[in-house]
Amino acid sequence: MASDEPLYRSLLRDTTAYLAYLVLISALGPFQFGFHLAELNTPQDVLTCEKRTVRETSVASSLPQCIQMSKSQFSVVTSIYTLGGLLGAITAGPCCNRYGRLLTMRLTTLTFVIGPAFESSASNIGLLCLGRFVSGIGAGAAIVVVPIYISEIAPSKGKGLFGAFTQIMINTGILTAQLLGYFLSRGSLWRIILAVAGGIGVLQAVALLLVPESPKWLAEHRSPQMARDILRRIRGHKADLDAEVKAWNVDSSADDICLYIYPASHGTRLTQRTAEEESLLRAPSNTHPARTPKAATASVSILGAFLHPSYRPAVIAVVAVMVAQQFTGINSIVMYSVSLLSPILPTAAALLIVVVGAINVVVTTLCAPLSDKIGRKPCILLSIAGMGTCSVALAVSLYFGVTTLGAVATLLFVASFAVGLGPVPFILANELVGPEAVGATQSWALAANWIATFLVSQFFPIVDEALGKQGKVYYIFAGFALVLGAFIAYWVPETRGKSGAEEVWGRKEARERVE
Numbered sequence: 001m002a003s004d005e006p007l008y009r010s011l012l013r014d015t016t017a018y019l020a021y022l023v024l025i026s027a028l029g030p031f032q033f034g035f036h037l038a039e040l041n042t043p044q045d046v047l048t049c050e051k052r053t054v055r056e057t058s059v060a061s062s063l064p065q066c067i068q069m070s071k072s073q074f075s076v077v078t079s080i081y082t083l084g085g086l087l088g089a090i091t092a093g094p095c096c097n098r099y100g101r102l103l104t105m106r107l108t109t110l111t112f113v114i115g116p117a118f119e120s121s122a123s124n125i126g127l128l129c130l131g132r133f134v135s136g137i138g139a140g141a142a143i144v145v146v147p148i149y150i151s152e153i154a155p156s157k158g159k160g161l162f163g164a165f166t167q168i169m170i171n172t173g174i175l176t177a178q179l180l181g182y183f184l185s186r187g188s189l190w191r192i193i194l195a196v197a198g199g200i201g202v203l204q205a206v207a208l209l210l211v212p213e214s215p216k217w218l219a220e221h222r223s224p225q226m227a228r229d230i231l232r233r234i235r236g237h238k239a240d241l242d243a244e245v246k247a248w249n250v251d252s253s254a255d256d257i258c259l260y261i262y263p264a265s266h267g268t269r270l271t272q273r274t275a276e277e278e279s280l281l282r283a284p285s286n287t288h289p290a291r292t293p294k295a296a297t298a299s300v301s302i303l304g305a306f307l308h309p310s311y312r313p314a315v316i317a318v319v320a321v322m323v324a325q326q327f328t329g330i331n332s333i334v335m336y337s338v339s340l341l342s343p344i345l346p347t348a349a350a351l352l353i354v355v356v357g358a359i360n361v362v363v364t365t366l367c368a369p370l371s372d373k374i375g376r377k378p379c380i381l382l383s384i385a386g387m388g389t390c391s392v393a394l395a396v397s398l399y400f401g402v403t404t405l406g407a408v409a410t411l412l413f414v415a416s417f418a419v420g421l422g423p424v425p426f427i428l429a430n431e432l433v434g435p436e437a438v439g440a441t442q443s444w445a446l447a448a449n450w451i452a453t454f455l456v457s458q459f460f461p462i463v464d465e466a467l468g469k470q471g472k473v474y475y476i477f478a479g480f481a482l483v484l485g486a487f488i489a490y491w492v493p494e495t496r497g498k499s500g501a502e503e504v505w506g507r508k509e510a511r512e513r514v515e
Contacts, residue, residue, distance in 0.1 A: 016236045019153065022211055023162060026105060026149050027169040028204040029142025032112050033085075034173025035197050036135045037331065038357075040078055042181025042338050042350050043190035048074055065188045069125055071461050078335055079458035080129050084136020085143075086450035092141035093439060100221075101149040102213040104141060109208065111138030112201030120195035135197065140450065144442075147426065152216040153234055156244070164368035167423045171364050174334060175357035181338075182350045219248040305433075305440035313505065314432035317492045318441055319448040321380060321425045324484040326452035328387040329477035330417045332460045333410065340464070344398060344406050352407055356414050363418035371424050375496040376431070379420030381489055386416025388481030391474040398471025425449075431495035432504060 045051040049066040069077070088111075096104040111134050118131030147166050154162035180193045215234070218227035227248070231241055305311040332340070333356065341349040371379045390413035397406030429445040430438055464473045498504045 015155070016234065019234050022153055022234065023150055023165060025204060025207040025211055026146050027165055028200060028207075029105060029108055029112075029138070029146045030166045030169045031173040031176075032108075032135070032197060032200065033139035033143055034170035034175075035177045035200075036081055036115075036132070036139055036173075038174040038177040038334050039181070039193055039197065040074075041335055042178060042353065043185040043193060044074065044336075044339050046185050046187070047190050063121065063123055063188065063191070067122065067125060067128060071465060073125055075458050075461045077125060077128050077132060079454050081132040081136040081139070082450055082454040082457055084133040085140030086136075086447065086454070088137035088140025088142075089144050089446040089450060090140075090443070092144035093443065095141075096145045096148060100213050100217055101145055101152070102208070102211060104145045105149065105211075106205065106208055108138040108141045108145070109201050109205035111135060111141075112204065113198050116194055116196075116198030116201065120191045120198065131194075138201075140446075144446065149214055152214040155235075161368060163427070164364070164423055168361060168364050168368070171357070171361045171418070171422075175354070175361055178350075178354045178357045182354050185350065216248060219245075224248065300437040300440045302440045302443045305437050305444065311433055311437050311441070313491070314437070314441055314501070315444050317432055317488075318425075318429050318445045320484060320487055321421075321428055321492060322445050322448040323452050324380070324384060324480070324488060325421045325425050325449065326456050327477070327480040327484065328384060328417075328421065329391060329456070329474065329480075330387070330414070330421070331453060331456050332473075332477070333414060335457055336461060336464075337410065340398075341406060341410065343469075344401050344403050348407075352410065356410055359411055360414045360418055360422075363415045364422055367419050368423065370419065371427065372496065375494050376420075376424050376428055377488075377492055377494045379424050380492070381420070381485060383416050383420030383422075383424075384481050384485040384488070386419065387413055387421070388478045388485065390416060391478040391481060395471040395474035395478070398474070428492070428495060431498070432493075432501060434501045 040047065047066055049068045088108075092104055095107070115131045115133075115135030115138065118127050118134065120131075122128040122131060143166075147163060150162050150166065176196075177193065180196060181190075184190060184193050212230045212233070215227040215231040218224070218230065224245075228241065228245055231244065232239075235241060235244075300308065300311060306315050333353075337353050337356070338349045341352065345352060367379075390409045393405055393409035394413060396402065397409055426442075426445065429441050433441050460473065463476070467473055493504050493506075495504050
């Protein structure tokens with residue numbers, strides 16, 4: 001009977017209030033990532049003094065109402081966020097592996113407070129750039145550490161759904177920034193938009209005081225008893241932890257006694273573990289060796305992954321998918337859509353972007369299980385095809401001034417992204433290689449993603465203006481969609497339902513034929 005239970009019912013039963021709290025608080029990091037991506041989109045004209053308010057609405061009389069800057073200067077302010085993100089992403093991996101997931105998340109909250117403080121109080125371009133760069137460091141780090149933390153605290157049968165929550169929170173952050181921009185893009189109220197992110201950073205910093213370290217990380221760093229205590233709080237008192245604890249592959253025989261702290265709901269008391277409880281922490285020596293540096297599989301370096309013929313195809317595949325995610329143009333909509341659509345929607349562009357943000361959240365949520373049903377590769381190809389088609393429609397609408405076509409093309413463009421290119425690429429980075437090369441492949445994925453994001457955010461307004469600002473730049477995005485879609489269809493294998501990298505790339509079948 002239990003096996004016939006629908007997945008959503010099983011997850012609802014197994015998801016404790018404490019687990020929901022941990023996922024929500026940790027996911028405020030990806031929320032900040034999305035928020036900072038979109039925070040300058042709607043107030044661009046007010047911030048850059050292109051539209052001045054006759055009756056100034058001020059939040060601080062000592063600060064200027066706006067900061068004078070050209071299109072190229074604004075693109076620098078926008079894109080420097082991605083350079084901070086690249087730095088944060090590169091440093092977060094080693095930090096969370098050595099010092100823990102929790103400490104790394106706490107450090108990101110510092111940047112989420114300091115960055116917005118500089119942004120919201122900036123009186124010149126330099127301070128605004130500094131704030132954006134610092135915010136980017138935290139966002140880049142959060143995108144690395146939060147999916148790891150959520151994956152390690154989520155129930156095994158719900159990892160896909162919980163993992164998709166990261167992308168949902170990114171889109172929620174984008175939507176929140178667009179909503180605030182719709183109501184506060186006048187006078188100097190744009191500073192409130194930037195300050196809100198700092199307030200959320202303070203909230204997360206306080207809430208993280210009740211968040212524990214990842215049980216898996218603790219178990220791997222010789223604190224298995226503490227890890228089990230935390231896992232018990234997360235799973236609830238009736239949950240069976242045996243399989244999950246044994247999967248940690250640790251030997252806790254050196255620690256004979258542990259103090260167990262029962263949650264407050266059962267009264268606070270300390271008890272000594274029984275031999276039976278301790279045995280659950282000990283892996284039999286013949287099946288689960290102790291986790292030591294010597295026993296661990298040697299990891300592959302970033303350069304070694306590219307140079308090794310077994311891993312190079314996966315690196316190329318991951319880089320191609322990450323480049324496709326950005327070079328099909330999603331961040332042109334997230335970062336610049338209001339100024340882009342104003343010629344055909346002079347009064348409704350900001351409202352349309354709010355609707356687009358809401359649709360992005362809804363479609364991402366509804367499509368979260370899709371890659372498990374039809375496969376990773378079909379989702380990506382459907383996404384690219386939809387975005388390429390909508391790029392052509394958007395270019396035509398902007399050139400000829402067709403309002404309805406432009407609005408529909410924008411909505412479908414973002415919906416197409418949410419089907420595949422939004423949630424799937426980072427899943428592929430984990431499934432195309434074995435565990436020894438996941439870190440290196442993720443590094444290639446992050447580097448490709450942030451560099452491509454920088455190129456789009458920096459050069460989109462420049463190229464758009466050079467081509468006459470009539471939507472012709474979207475023909476370029478359509479061309480990228482065609483070329484990258486064809487390459488991905490040829491090069492990238494399907495990973496759904498495959499047992500490992502050997503099967504994904506067909507090396508397992510080839511070896512069996514030889515034998």
